[in-house]
Amino acid sequence: MQSQHHFSLRVPESGKADTASFSIGIPLSQGLCYVHQPLHCKRNDNQLVMCAFTPLAWWPDHSVKWLLLEGHTPVAGINESQFWVEPKQTAAIKVNQEHVASLESESTISLTTCNWACQLSKTTLFDGYFMLAGKRWTFSFNSQFTGEFSEYHSSLTDWHVEPKYCDQPDGSPAFIHLALYYELSSGRPDLAPIKLQVKLGFEPALGLARITTTITNTNPAEHNGGTWDLGDPRSVFIDNMSLSISSEQAYAAIQVSPDTAIVSINLDGHLWQRASGGSRWDSPNHLNHARELSIHDPATHFIVDGITQQAPARPEPAALLTSQNVQLSVSPDRFWQNFPTSLAAxxxxxxxxxxxxxxGLPVELQPGEQKTHSAIIQAKSETVAKAIIANATISADWFALTGVFPRLSEHLLSDPLQSLIGEGLDGPSSFFAKREAIDEYGWRHFGDLYADHETDGYTGDTLFTSHYNNQYDPLLGFLKQWLISGDQRWRELADDLARHIIDIDIYHTELDKPEYNQGLFWHTDHYLPAETATHRTYSRHHKGNAYQDHAGGGGPGGQHCYTTGLQLYYFLTGCQAAQQAVLGLTDWITTVYEGDDTLFGLLLSYKNRHRIDLKNISTGTYPLDRGTANYMMALLDSFEITNDLQYLQQVSYIIRHTVSPDDDIAETRNLENVENCWFYTVFLQAVCRYLDIQSVVGKNQDYYYAVACLVHYAHWMADNEYPYLEKPDILEYPNQTWSAQDLRKVAVLSIAATYTSEDNALRFRAKAAEIKHYVVNAISSSNEKHYTRILALLMQNYGIDTIECTTSPTVVETAGKFPVSIQRDKGWQGYVFHVIKRLSVKREWQQLQKRVPALRRKLS
Known part of the structure; x- marks a missing residue:
């Protein structure tokens, strides 16, 4: 047995089951195992764990870096067990794996194995049957829309099935993943179809299945005047969207929560969640396009055979069918949180x-918006083991040992800022309490964070609602806290936020301006309530002079792009939606800075060449700011997912075209102008991340160039930097957000110290310690310390000095390792040639219509 376990499992004490099912992505040390090696998973009581393995990422030597485990194991002793994965020491037992047999006709798709079957209609929307616990269950889908999609035509555009194996004696798949892709068309040529994705994951041996549905409005928004309110002409209005499962001669029942009695249904039963069940159910969060409350009755309705029954305000229900000693249950995930929802029987x-x-109050799915729902389906019988879903936790020691995420270890728990971060879980200002403060519930809002810092100075009588939209990557912060502490509440926050970001905060269309498509929406406008813009930043109801330098208008922008939390979430869960979100955001932010390869885009880039937040196409240089940093981080995240060196090479290119080791910082960078230049530290943090990755891939000229730039700027910082609030007069809004941003200086100086001489390292660390001491004292004594933005910044940036303070500095000699005079592209000529080489009249016309909505409307 290994000395260090990889993960552990926990099941609820009240859970009555024989077998626990689990899924977790774990990191592996470089060189530990390769794809061709058979693996096994074991417990420390020497029990083998039935497990299917899927590599998610690789080290440069092609060994597995991240591995997804899907498995099940006996519940007995599970909470005291530790688990690890290793290559098999003996030859693998050859099992003839049974492939999923598929038969496709004009009207149906049939899939079978020795212990499972599924048939789907190709002509109707998600209609067919599946086998669980040896019994056939029929399913169907129903959607009712108001408006343009009240009558629609559905078509199955694609499907695929993926079996996964655990070397079971009969060779049958332990897991079967089925994905179906539909389009719903209205018949209007100017309306893009709605997309519906249905994913089914089966564990036939345990009688378990998970169903996940995602509905997407792929149309572009009008965003007239740069506002993004409800009531857009291309919104989709949903009255009902439901899944039905049936079996003849089956008894029906509903259980409103796990600790309540099962209620039998003779005629019909209906549990309807119309609000959150909280005291702030009438929050302005729930305004509709008419600026009216979209909830008329906040009560949870539970009616059985015409008689109103008692039900908790926040039920966790299951609907049940029992037939021939087989019981099937459907348990929606986050039922009351995602209202309006219902269960009927x-x-x-x-x-x-x-x-x-x-x-009369349909749900409005805005253009570019989507929503995902999921539920567990379980069939129980005498021949199927009783199963329960277990929570998996990665060993913090093992995670740190693998080096997949440098400077993330349990040592962070000793950082003086850790206690402040811990208040995000407990107390009156925790993230859970903030949900209650503005009723951050309902299908659109649940999972997002309350941007309570925007209420600073607000004295009104009504609730001030503001949405955070993942600024400074609290998703990454939540996952880091979960990994180092093992506290499942951090993981709960991360799961909810990840789903919200993927569905609501990303603009799911390809039909708007290229610099908007698939981008991440900004948070609610500063110091203003969300109004009817929900998570779309700017509302037509916002005042134009809300604060100094108020901009107003605009859609997704490169200054607001955070992908690292989504990348880590993909590795920890195998969530393909998170993977696609990272790659999609990378494509989007690349377009923001590099253009869309059209003549019109080229002209636009030339027009914007003097904008300080965009690439200057005349000189080929990038701004030294957080947008460029976000671009680099997205490229690095995509590289770690794909191992495509082009992403890494693009980061090297950006660094060369942004900074130089011989920059005259004092004369040319104007870093003393804090309001306009503070985010140079964000760029340097991205350089640090690049160095971590490039050092593993290989130390080349680009690596040494980046080291030289980092150390050069660190020298200036050691001589000139100070806590921002020591000079409050030069700041527009001197608040504790500036102290939290100071941590970036601490991080850059602490990492730069590891690349230089001992004398320089002492200087860098002394400056870092000075600033860190100020930050700890300033935030600890502030009444702003509970604000979401403060906590997000702390989670993102703290602790680097705590980890690196004992690292011995190693001089990285950069002299002679790269050309003395770096040849920078001038940009303009090369870009013109690139666009001309790819010139397509059809594509030019398509992109022009996207950029000019009036033209698109006229042609439609």
Whole structure:
């Protein structure tokens, strides 16, 4: 047995089951195992764990870096067990794996194995049957829309099935993942179809399945005047969207929560969640496009056979069908949090409505918006082991040992800022308490964070609602806290936020301006309530002079792009939506800075060449700011997912075209102008991340150039930097956000100290310690310390000095390692040639229509 376990599992004490099912992505040390090597998973009581392995990422030597485990193991002793993965020491037992047999006709798709079957209609929307616990269950899908999609045509555009194996004696797949892709068309040529994605994950041996549905409005928004309010002409209005499962002669029942009695249904039963069940149910969060409350009745309705039953305000329900000693249950995930939802039952049939709107108040899915719902389906019988879903936690020691995420270890728990971060879990200002403060619930809002810092100075009587939209990557912060502490509440916050970011905060269209498509929306405008813009930044109801330098208008922008939390979430969960979000955001921010390869885009880039927040196409240089840093971080995240060296090479190119080791910082960079230049530290943090990755891939000229730039700027910082609030008069809004941003200086100086001489390292660390001491004292004594933005910044940036303070500095000799005079592209000529080489009249015309909505509307 290994000395260091990789992960542990926990099941609820009240859970009555024989077998625990789990899924977790774990990191592996470089060289530990390769794809061709058979692996096994074991417990410390020497029990083998039935496990399917899927590599998610690789080290440069092609060994596995991240590995997704899907498995199950006996519940007995599980909470005291430790688990690890290793290559098998003996030859693998050859098992003839049974492939999923597929038969496709004009009207159906049939899939079978020895213990499972599924048939799907190709002509109707998600209709067919599947086998669980040896019994056939029929399913169907129903959608009702108001407006243009009240009558729609559905088509299955793609599907695929993926079996995964655990070397079971009969060779059958332990896990079967089925994905189906539909389009719903309205018939209007100017409206893009709605997309519906349905994913089913089966564990036949345990009678388990998970269903996940994602509905997407792929249309572009009008955003007239740069505002993004509800009521857009291309919004989709949903009255109901439901999944039904049926079996003839089956008894139906509903259990409103795990600790309540099961209620049998003779005629019909209906549990309808119309609000959150919280005291702030009438929050302005729930305004509709008419600026009216979209909730008329906040009560949870539970009616059985015409009689109103008692139900908790926040149920965690399951609907059940029982037939021939087999019981099937459907348990929606986050049921009350994602209202309006419902569960209904009648003899032989149960129905789960992902959307169940009040009469006359349909759910509005905005252009570019999507929503994902999921539920667990479980069939129990005498022949199927009783199963429960276990929570997996990675060993913090093992995580640090692998080096997949440098400077993330349990040592962070000893940092003096850790206690402040811990207040995000407990107390009146925790992230959970903030949800209650503005009722941050409902299908659109749940998972996002309350941007309570925007209320600073607000004296009104009504609730001030503001949405955070992942600024400074609190998703990454939550995952870091979960990894070092093992506290499942951090993981809960991360799961909820990840889903929200992927669905709501990303603009899911390809039909708007290229610099908007697939981008991340900004947070709510500063010092203003969200109004009817929800998570879309700017509302037509906002005042134009809300604060100094108020901009107003605009869509997704490169200054607000955070992908590292999504990347880590993908590695920890195998969530393909998170993977695609990272790659999509990388494509989007690349377009923001490099253009869309059209003549019109070329002209636009030339027009904007003097904008301080965009690449200057005349000189080929990038701004020394957080937008460029975000661009680099997205490229680095995509490289770690794909191992495509082009991403890494682009980061090297950006560094060369932004900074130089011989920059005259004092004369040319104007870093004393804090309001306009503070984010140079964000750029340097991205350089540090690049160095971490490039050092593993190989130390080349680009690596040494980046080291020289980092150390050069660190020298200036050691001589000139100070805590921002020591000079409050030069700041527009001198608040503790500036102290939290100071941590970036601490991080850069602490990392730069590891690349230089001992004397320089002492100087860098002394400056870092001086600033850190100020930050700890300033924030600890501040009444702003509970603000979301403060906590997000702390989680993102703290602790680097705590980790690196004992690292012995190693001089990285850069002299002679790269050309003395770096040849920078001038940009303009090369870009013109590049665009001309790719010139396509059709593409030029398509992109022009996207940029000019009036033209698109006229042609439609």
């Amino acid at each position: 009648e003899p032989g049939k149960i129905s789960w409505s992902m959307f169940k709107a009040e009469p």
